[in-house]
Amino acid sequence: MARESESGLPIEPVYGPDASGTWDPAEKLGEPGAYPFTRGVYPSMYTGRPWTMRQYAGFGTAVESNARYQQLIANGTMGLSVAFDLPTQMGHDSDAPIAHGEVGKVGVAIDSIDDMRVLFAGIPLDRVSTSMTINAPAAVLLLLYQLVAEEQGVSADKLTGTIQNDVLKEYIARGTYIFPPKPSLRLTADIFKYCRAEIPKWNTISISGYHMAEAGASPAQEIAFTLADGVEYVRTAVAAGMDVDDFAPRLSFFFVARTTILEEVAKFRAARRIWARVMKEEFGARNPKSMMLRFHTQTAGVQLTAQQPEVNLVRVAVQGLAAVLGGTQSLHTNSFDEAIALPTDKSARLALRTQQVLAHETDVTATVDPFAGSYVIERMTDEVEAAALELMGRIEDLGGAVSAIEHGFQKGEIERNAYRIAQETDSGERIVVGVNRFQLDAEEPYEPLRVDPAIERQQAERLCKLRAWREQLRVDEALRQLKKAAEGEDNILYPMKDALRARATVGEVCDALREVWGTYVPSDGL
Amino acid sequence: MERKNVNRIRIVVAKPGLDGHDRGAKVVARALRDTGVEVVYTGLHQAPRQIVDTALQEDADGIGLSVLSGAHMTLFAEVLRLLRERGAQDILVFGGGIIPDADIPELLDLGVAAVFTPGTPTRAITDWVHTRLSAA
Structure with a gap:
């Protein structure tokens, strides 16, 4: 009897050589590192070097977070997040x-820039790559990063990293x-243009399905809705006058890895194939880099x-394995105390160690796309792809991603x-170890990490000093210029950078834009 | 106070603060609705004052608060304080989210009627709501 996958697709007990019908590997897979990139975006994948281990971290004040980054670097992490x-x-x-x-x-x-400077104190910004999970105010934090780099004497062309900057998935x-969506997309186009001119190695967006998956999306929904958002961003940039090959190589993606390894591997492969085809066929990309779906993965916190x-x-190890078998470019493994609180030093270290075991003690890095040609994986790749394309078609019928969101x-x-x-978990049909099966009579007490509540007051005091000390006239004028750009068509990142340099705060800059653009109010029913 | 329908329980499910994680709130809201409760969902980013206003306007029997950002001690306390200030402490306040076990006694002391943490079957929450409010 067929079991149902997370996307609701059948998984047969046995697959044979006829699993995918008439099947042409040259068309469906291609070579690793070549169109349609089903087997991965690079020819050598992890045989050259493993994925980037990128652990998402930060809490409390800039001082405390800086200490955690220094510790992660000392433990061998290769990118900050x-x-x-x-x-x-x-x-x-x-x-x-x-x-x-x-x-x-x-x-x-x-x-303000004063906090950002503390956050990256002693960290050479020309040698680390930094991912920032920031969306609606992505431009603000990117510019603060650039300003801190300038203070360190690091020029913008040496900066590498990613801003999430994916506001569609926030809705x-x-x-x-x-x-609202319209000015948000205009801001996205401004960021693409600014980075092309000023910070060419920066990944300008991380188009994310992770949070949809955490909210409950199936694998097919996750990639369909994410790739449809990607299509909307590409259309926006093209409509703003950019050549597709001028920005598409800097687009990146972000997905989840669940414990259901087989379907996850199929999902990653299907997503690469869909994106390559969309970029080539719909947008006429010529540069292969524009067709490559490069992605970050985080293990499923919700599991x-x-x-x-x-x-x-154990769950994180299995999820991480799924991401690696699916060809991720970078990976965050969650800490085991994620469902309780923020990670402690020890749990954060164990999460990183999990990746290091996968990278250095297993043989999955020895060969590229190890599941290629597997009857079941190729069949599931086709089926997840078909299910995702069907959903993407429904979004097109609704008028594209923004219209579908509305x-x-x-x-x-x-x-x-x-x-x-x-409901499946409640009924016991879906087994969750320790929750609805194999429970303990009494859970052991666990002492989670706590954030010092005094931080709020400390930050307020810092702001008070900043506002007393800065040149207010300069701030006011810079914010006025920012609003003027927001009302017109000039790239707002240039006046925004001036405002931030003059020590306008994150809140002041965003308030100025709220005044011009308004705020998004969803029609959020049940 | 005038009551609409004595037999119909009315709950405001709310997301206080800036936390955008509404999966749990929506699942609980749907589960309550499926058991015959009238549910008003506030949407995201609600200040405690807005939540209390909604509960009073809707003549709610209870407020279910969901916080996953760690701000529960501040936000739960503020909702309870405002309810007292408005003389509406008869409205039952319960909640859930990422809430460490160690915080639960203090929340109960503040006047939160129940705290449901991850892994709680939705049935346990809907049963609790019906038990606590059916007699009211």
């Missing part, structure tokens, strides 16, 4: 009333949106349990799937 607190992600200063209780909680609080799943949390170490299409589909998963 900055977590900002929610007020920063929503473009509010730490002393804004709505920020009360949230300062420094899920990431580091950054109010669908993650919820940290500020502005981790608060019960018997050490079991999560119809509530993606969010509705994801929430229905989340509810189905909850």
Whole structure:
């Protein structure tokens, strides 16, 4: 009897040589590193060097987060990944009333260039690559990073890293949106243009399905909605006058890795094939780099349990293996205490060690795309691809990703799937070890990491000093220029950088844009 | 106070603060609705004052708060304080999210009626709501 995959597709007990019908490997797979990139974006993949181990971290003040980065670097991590607190992600200063209780909680609080300078103190920005999970205010944090680099004497052309900068998925799943879709997309196009001119090695966007998956999306939904967002961004940039090959090589993606290894591997391969075809056939890309779907992966936080949390170490290892077998370019492995609180030093280290075991103690790095030609994997790759294309077609029928968002299409589909998963877990049909099977009579107490509540007051004091000390006239004028650019068509990143250099705060810059662009209010029903 | 329908329980499911994770809130809201509860979902990014306003306007029997950002101690306390200030402490407040076990006693002391943490079957929450509010 066929079992159902996470995407609701059948998985047969046995597959044979006829699993994929008449099947031409040259058309479906190509060579590794060549169109349609099913087997991976590079010819040698991990045989040359492993993926980038990129652990998302940040909490409390810039001082504390800086210490965690220094420790990660000392432990052999190869790229930084900055977590900002929610007020920063929503473009509010730490002393804004709505920020009360949230300062420094899920990431580091950054109010101005003074905080950013502390965050990267002693870290050579020409030698690390830094990923920043920042979306609606992505331009602000990128410019702060560039300003700090300038102070370190590092020129912008040496900077490497990524801003998430994917606001469409915020409307669908993650919820940290500020502005309505239209000005948000204009800002995205401004960022693409600015980076092309000023920070050419920067990855300007990380088009993300991870958060959709965390919200409940199936694998097919995850890649379909993400790639449809990608199509919308490409259309926006092309409409803004850019040549597709001038920005597409800098687009990157971000997906989840679940414990269901087979379907996940199929998902990653299907996503690469779809994107390559879309870029070549719909957008006429000529540069192969424009057709490559390069992606970061994070293991599925939502699959981790608060019960018997050490079991999560095993889940993360399995999820990480799925990401590697699927050909990820970089990987964050979650800490086992993710379902309880922020990671402690020890749990964060164990998460990194998990990747190091995969990279150095297994043989999965020895050969490229090891599952290629497997009856089941090739069949599932075709099926996940077909299911995703069908969903992408429905989004096109609704008028594209933004229009579908306004119809509530993606969010509705994801929430229905989340509810189905909850019902299956409640009924016991879906087994979650330690939660609905194999429970302990009494859970061991676990002491999680806590963020010092004094941080909110400390940040407020820093802001107070900053506002007293800076040249207010210069700040006011810079913010006025920023608003003028936002009202017109000039690239807003240039006046924004002037404002930030003059010590305008993250909240002030975002407030100036709110005044011009308004804010997004979803029609969020049940 | 005038009551619409004595038999119909009315719950406001709310996302206070800046946290955008609404999977749990939406699942609980749907589960409550499927058991006959009238559910009002506030949407994201609600200040405690907005949540209390909604609960009063909707004549709610209870407020379910969901916080995954670690700001629960501040936000739960603020909702309870505002309810007292408005003389509406009869509205039952419960909640869930990423909440360490060690924080639960303090939340209960503040006046939160129940805290449901990850892994709780939705049935346990809907049963609890019906048990606590059916007699009211």
